[in-house]
Amino acid sequence: MSSSQLPGLYKELLRAFTSRPSDLQKTGQLLTQLKIVLIETGLIFPQRDHKPNELVVARDILEIGAFWSIRTKDVPSFDRYFAQLQTFYNDYSSVLPMSEREYPIRGLNLIRLLIQNRIADFHTTLESLPLPADELAVNPFIKHPVNLERWLMEGSYSKVWKAREEAPAEEYKFFVDSLMGTIRNEIASCEEAAYDSLPLKDAGTLLFFKSQSELLAFAQQRNWQVNLTAETITFAHKGEEKLDIPKEKLIANNLAYARELEQIV
Template sequence: MAHNQLNALYSDLVRAFDARPSDLQTCGSLLSKLKIGLMEAGLLLPQGEPNLQDLVIARDILEIGAFWSIRTRDVPSFDRYFSQLQTFYTDFSSTLPPSKREYPIRGLNLIRLLTQNRIADFHSTLESLPLPAEAVSENPYLSHPINLERWLMEGSYSKVWNAREEAPVEEYKFFVDYLMSTIRNEIASCEEAAYESLPLDDAKTLLFFTSQSDLLTFAQNRGWQVNLTEKTITFSRKTEEQTEIPKDKLIARSLAYARELEQIV
């Protein structure tokens, strides 16, 4: 792909991404072409000493791709874009000018690790950040996932829910919603074990739903019985398997052991 064509496609990508709302379909089509162009130009995994401006453009394309992945709810795609950006964020950190998108993307990656329950990877990634500890805690894009992880470990699920409205960028809300889905299922399992039934309003509050229709959909998926007249939910309980204890065999075996002991003595 010619250099001029690559720049033209890049300009089209920026225009489609910055539109309100973003033209996600056009972005996806352009990103596919641009990644091929970056590979042909040796900029997808740059080596040696490439042109500085070309590196900035390549990094910008991949960063837009990372945000596009979240907006289209394609987490594996985000993972690939983030991996490709590591070369720019590490190997060329002293060469390239700072990117305003770097730490929002790093923060998104941290929350992604939380949603996948990769706590060890979360902490190792946090420790590898090129910032002192004080700067990390003061960075809103990094402090947000750090707080989420602490609240998850504490079981402070209401704080996780409230953090959705405090997200530093809109894309963070996607992962917070994902976390809340996991949390809801854990709470639902506890409710099934602890209660036979609950009032609808109580169940809605406990599960952090803002509308009754969302609660009813969730209840249907869990196989719960909903009584709209009495405004209650009855939890379905799995039939406990009762294991028959072979009493006669145990008694006979105990007597046999006793006789053997007597013969030994």
């Protein structure tokens, strides 16, 4: 495959990716072909002898690859594209015009670190961004993951839940959904330890489920016993381990919290 094919394949890629809806299958096929061309022309890890317009095309291809990875729910692929983009974002920032996709992709990477519970890496990456502190606070693509991290540390899970609808780009919703999956499992573990049973309605509210069917599917995964007649969930306790937990206080606090959430969600 020769470099002369790059312009034509690049135009095809733009058409497939920007169509409504995106042709994800075609986009993936074209990305595979284009990555081979980028490798053969040395543009995947560029040197200084490349022209700026060639570098912009290479960067665009990798950025589309990063978004395509999220839309196809392939996080390892996103990681690879993001790593390849670092050369363009960091080493060629003074040579190339700013990309409008750069900060959406940087923001997605920050949320990915949160999902993987890599909090130290999250803060290191945030501090290394080439933006002054006052701009970090207003850039919507960076502000969103920063807020998510703060709410997670505070335990303000209702705010994390609502953040899905406030996502600055559609791709962010995939990562927020993944984050909510982790949060649900943590809440479920606390429920199993603190309660013998809960009303279905309260359990669904605490776990941020919009429908009973979603709750029932989750309960089955956790091996919870569901009584649809009594509308209760009984939790499956592992072994006979006894925990010193102030159950009455926890139940009162959490049910009050559940009722407040009902009014919000």
